[in-house]
Amino acid sequence: VSARIGRLVIAGVGLIGGSLALALRRAGAVAEIVGFGRDAERLQQAVAAGVLDRGETDPERALSGADVVVLGVPLGAVAGLMRQIGPHLPATAVLTDVGSAKASVVADVETALGGLPGGFVPAHPIAGTEKSGFEAALPDLFRRRRVILTPLASTEAAAEATVCDMWEACGAEVIRMGVEHHDRMLAATSHLPHLLAYGLVDTLARWDTTEEVFQYAAGGFRDFTRIASSDPVMWRDICLANRSAVLETLEHYRRDLDHLTALVEAAEGEALEAVFRRAKTIRDRYRPVFEK
Amino acid sequence: VSARIGRLVIAGVGLIGGSLALALRRAGAVAEIVGFGRDAERLQQAVAAGVLDRGETDPERALSGADVVVLGVPLGAVAGLMRQIGPHLPATAVLTDVGSAKASVVADVETALGGLPGGFVPAHPIAGTEKSGFEAALPDLFRRRRVILTPLASTEAAAEATVCDMWEACGAEVIRMGVEHHDRMLAATSHLPHLLAYGLVDTLARWDTTEEVFQYAAGGFRDFTRIASSDPVMWRDICLANRSAVLETLEHYRRDLDHLTALVEAAEGEALEAVFRRAKTIRDRYRPVFEK
Numbered sequence: 389v390s391a392r393i394g395r396l397v398i399a400g401v402g403l404i405g406g407s408l409a410l411a412l413r414r415a416g417a418v419a420e421i422v423g424f425g426r427d428a429e430r431l432q433q434a435v436a437a438g439v440l441d442r443g444e445t446d447p448e449r450a451l452s453g454a455d456v457v458v459l460g461v462p463l464g465a466v467a468g469l470m471r472q473i474g475p476h477l478p479a480t481a482v483l484t485d486v487g488s489a490k491a492s493v494v495a496d497v498e499t500a501l502g503g504l505p506g507g508f509v510p511a512h513p514i515a516g517t518e519k520s521g522f523e524a525a526l527p528d529l530f531r532r533r534r535v536i537l538t539p540l541a542s543t544e545a546a547a548e549a550t551v552c553d554m555w556e557a558c559g560a561e562v563i564r565m566g567v568e569h570h571d572r573m574l575a576a577t578s579h580l581p582h583l584l585a586y587g588l589v590d591t592l593a594r595w596d597t598t599e600e601v602f603q604y605a606a607g608g609f610r611d612f613t614r615i616a617s618s619d620p621v622m623w624r625d626i627c628l629a630n631r632s633a634v635l636e637t638l639e640h641y642r643r644d645l646d647h648l649t650a651l652v653e654a655a656e657g658e659a660l661e662a663v664f665r666r667a668k669t670i671r672d673r674y675r676p677v678f679e680k
Numbered sequence: 681v682s683a684r685i686g687r688l689v690i691a692g693v694g695l696i697g698g699s700l701a702l703a704l705r706r707a708g709a710v711a712e713i714v715g716f717g718r719d720a721e722r723l724q725q726a727v728a729a730g731v732l733d734r735g736e737t738d739p740e741r742a743l744s745g746a747d748v749v750v751l752g753v754p755l756g757a758v759a760g761l762m763r764q765i766g767p768h769l770p771a772t773a774v775l776t777d778v779g780s781a782k783a784s785v786v787a788d789v790e791t792a793l794g795g796l797p798g799g800f801v802p803a804h805p806i807a808g809t810e811k812s813g814f815e816a817a818l819p820d821l822f823r824r825r826r827v828i829l830t831p832l833a834s835t836e837a838a839a840e841a842t843v844c845d846m847w848e849a850c851g852a853e854v855i856r857m858g859v860e861h862h863d864r865m866l867a868a869t870s871h872l873p874h875l876l877a878y879g880l881v882d883t884l885a886r887w888d889t890t891e892e893v894f895q896y897a898a899g900g901f902r903d904f905t906r907i908a909s910s911d912p913v914m915w916r917d918i919c920l921a922n923r924s925a926v927l928e929t930l931e932h933y934r935r936d937l938d939h940l941t942a943l944v945e946a947a948e949g950e951a952l953e954a955v956f957r958r959a960k961t962i963r964d965r966y967r968p969v970f971e972k
Binding site for chain 2: 534573583584613616619635642646653657660663
């Protein structure tokens with residue numbers, strides 16, 4: 389396989405950026421991988437770990453000659469990062485990101501650059517673990533996972549194709565949808581569950597101050613709360629960046645939870661069973677999608 | 681190993697009863713396993729599958745000569761089952777159950793028998809999968825899992841020892857606590873998560889009628905909602921049987937969720953991160969307990 393990307397710059401080398409680097413390197417799909425960040429020591433560790441070819445803390449040096457620039461920082465850091473790298477972004481560079489919410493990234497890029505360049509392709513790889521940092525990076529993290537591109541009216545076809553090829557080289561399946569649609573979908577299937585899981589663990593921690601309750605947790609609790617081990621800063625940023633969609637789905641959920649509570653209170657066994665059965669039917673029907 | 685139980689009667693041969701049968705048989709801890717149920721054909725299938733030695737649909741024939749009787753039916757069926765088998769229960773038999781809530785079982789047994797026999801030992805193996813039926817039974821289901829006994833003032837020491845030995849023969853760790861304490865603990869760590877997971881899947885199914893939303897569900901959603909594939913009848917029964925404890929923990933959770941919602945609405949990033957961080961700290965601290 390010939391190197392399809394000459395110089396790739398990853399701004400923010402964490403779990404996602406690191407895994408992207410490992411996957412592209414293994415696929416022979418990139419000639420040079422440059423990391424940009426504030427912490428020279430961390431960048432040096434990523435070089436030593438074989439994740440990066442070199443690390444740069446100076447934006448001009450980092451961005452020089454970049455063919456593709458990937459924003460790998462938490463959503464709350466995108467605006468600041470764009471202000472920093474904007475002036476040094478080569479006119480021909482493809483710019484993409486990995487954020488779990490898209491409208492906020494588009495707004496941040498537009499504000500920083502004073503407009504949306506044709507090379508900008510918003511993207512969201514639906515993959516991750518509850519771990520953080522490039523030390524947890526895996527070359528297979530994106531294999532058979534979906535990557536959602538939300539191309540804009542301003543996005544050039546060639547840039548979109550480059551980003552598409554990049555993710556396919558990592559073994560991912562690339563799909564496309566609109567920014568707003570993406571943000572509503574992800575609020576429902578990812579952001580809300582994280583909020584609920586964090587909330588449950590915190591509720592129990594404050595409810596039972598001896599923490600004895602956690603000693604008796606079974607498999608259901610383990611699976612249900614695994615995502616509460618996710619990075620708090622990343623998820624704070626996601627909840628704020630995608631606030632309106634998260635609030636919309638939260639409102640639906642809370643209304644339904646009020647209804648479920650009323651059914652338990654009134655001991656409405658039949659109605660309760662109907663809800664559970666409907667949920668089980670759906671969950672079982674999509675099992676092949678979820679478990680793949 | 682000598683057979684420690686002569687004749688074991690399992691009333692309701694599903695995932696738990698079937699797994700108990702397989703585990704005890706493999707451990708050589710039982711001489712004969714009799715299944716009691718309404719469906720002769722199902723019982724015959726369980727015999728053919730090597731789960732039971734024989735099946736009986738007549739309570740007198742089933743209970744005759746029983747040394748240990750295990751109630752393996754969903755909680756909502758315990759009262760009816762006890763009315764049926766009560767008159768045929770040998771005076772010397774040890775009676776135990778596998779219910780996920782204990783107060784309701786104690787009440788059902790007391791009502792059916794007109795009192796609490798010394799041989800009655802309420803028990804709850806904290807194990808299971810989202811699958812149902814003896815076809816899904818596994819001899820290792822209880823290995824390294826906890827079984828909670830909630831012995832009563834009326835419980836005789838010899839009966840308690842028999843039930844303890846039975847579960848230890850399955851590889852389980854037996855612990856003891858009071859009925860009310862058990863029911864509050866389990867409401868928090870098991871019953872509430874199930875209710876929330878069922879609720880989330882149902883909310884999304886009704887919110888997005890095209891079900892497109894489930895196509896983009898990632899690993900977090902998969903884990904978070906796995907328990908929504910659990911048996912709807914069993915969980916309806918648990919929610920009703922443990923209603924007051926479930927409602928108490930639901931009330932805590934809903935209040936905290938209102939607070940979380942307010943934090944998202946007000947874009948209180950710092951406070952949101954503090955909740956997430958507290959939850960992550962706890963979840964990470966108990967990871968060895970959860971993942972074992």
